[in-house]
Amino acid sequence: MAGSGSAQLRPRDEVLLSVKDLVVQFPAGRKRVVHAVSSVSFDLAQGETLGIVGESGCGKSTVAKAVVRLVDIASGEITYEGRDLAALEGEDLRRIRPRLQMIFQDPISSLNPRRRVRDVIAEGLAVWGDNDGSRRRDRVAELMDAVGVEESHGSRRPHELSGGQCQRVGIARALALDPEVLICDEPVSALDVSIQAQILNLLQDMKSRYGLTVLFISHDLSVVKNVSDRIMVMYLGKVCEIGSTSEIYAHPAHPYTRALLASIPEPASTVEPHEGDIGDELPSATDPPGGCRFHTRCPHATEVCRQQEPVSAQLGAADHYVACHHPVEQRPLE
Numbered sequence: 001m002a003g004s005g006s007a008q009l010r011p012r013d014e015v016l017l018s019v020k021d022l023v024v025q026f027p028a029g030r031k032r033v034v035h036a037v038s039s040v041s042f043d044l045a046q047g048e049t050l051g052i053v054g055e056s057g058c059g060k061s062t063v064a065k066a067v068v069r070l071v072d073i074a075s076g077e078i079t080y081e082g083r084d085l086a087a088l089e090g091e092d093l094r095r096i097r098p099r100l101q102m103i104f105q106d107p108i109s110s111l112n113p114r115r116r117v118r119d120v121i122a123e124g125l126a127v128w129g130d131n132d133g134s135r136r137r138d139r140v141a142e143l144m145d146a147v148g149v150e151e152s153h154g155s156r157r158p159h160e161l162s163g164g165q166c167q168r169v170g171i172a173r174a175l176a177l178d179p180e181v182l183i184c185d186e187p188v189s190a191l192d193v194s195i196q197a198q199i200l201n202l203l204q205d206m207k208s209r210y211g212l213t214v215l216f217i218s219h220d221l222s223v224v225k226n227v228s229d230r231i232m233v234m235y236l237g238k239v240c241e242i243g244s245t246s247e248i249y250a251h252p253a254h255p256y257t258r259a260l261l262a263s264i265p266e267p268a269s270t271v272e273p274h275e276g277d278i279g280d281e282l283p284s285a286t287d288p289p290g291g292c293r294f295h296t297r298c299p300h301a302t303e304v305c306r307q308q309e310p311v312s313a314q315l316g317a318a319d320h321y322v323a324c325h326h327p328v329e330q331r332p333l334e
């Protein structure tokens, strides 16, 4: 699958954040490691939303946490404002953190249960030394209004709010420090379906209002489709395919992307329902398959797939890259 992936990088002047050859590993005992993220590369252009999608265990959330340095990075570069975030430590890292903020999957447990809503939102402002109480109160009131939390809820604690209201508070907290990049890790997957659309609409509104650039992580391609300019598909720590949302839906080329598309309620018209039949057994990330990591589940695997790791190569449209020895458009029609 995608190696260094340098071919998928975008013009330098558009790039706000660049991830190159990112590797994240977790210890798994007896000198074994979990290969959570293996040589992942991508660029994030100013003002765009990049959706990262894949099954649980594909490494997408670990990529998000690595970008904000919530997990240790084994190797690779994360370039933002001309600096390598992967190499920053101490005060340098602390100073850059407000610029990249994260929204988490479980809105209730991600908020301090002992604090009142308005104090939760003001947390970052206090940490970052805005000692003017009046200005802080004004900022919190502005944010509560922006995300649709009633003023009377400011004195409540998180457990007194619904999941959707808590996620609104989480978004307000993330916006309090005026970030440039918002990293959303499965922000609606813990919410009722009826609430999901409201939160997605709110995120879109906040993106426009505050000029944000967004990394949006989800296991659900139908959610990612509605919010993303581009989509990156991951499998077992590797990038399979990346391209504009319209291109990924119109011309999905990687068998894993096609399987994901075949399994959603409104699949792309270009995939057959049977393409979703890849079984549900994800190989262990402590001992991932050699060659193409997807070969144990891929209906199109050949000997070369078992022996050689495919590299990311451009396919058709300028921004469409696929890591597959037999991408769909090159395969003879059946």
Ligand code: SF4
Pocket (backbone or CB within 6 Å): 254, 255, 256, 292, 293, 294, 295, 296, 298, 299, 300, 301, 302, 305, 310, 323, 324, 325, 326, 327
């Ligand atoms: Fe991997 Fe081969 Fe299947 Fe492509 S065709 S996804 S390289 S196993």
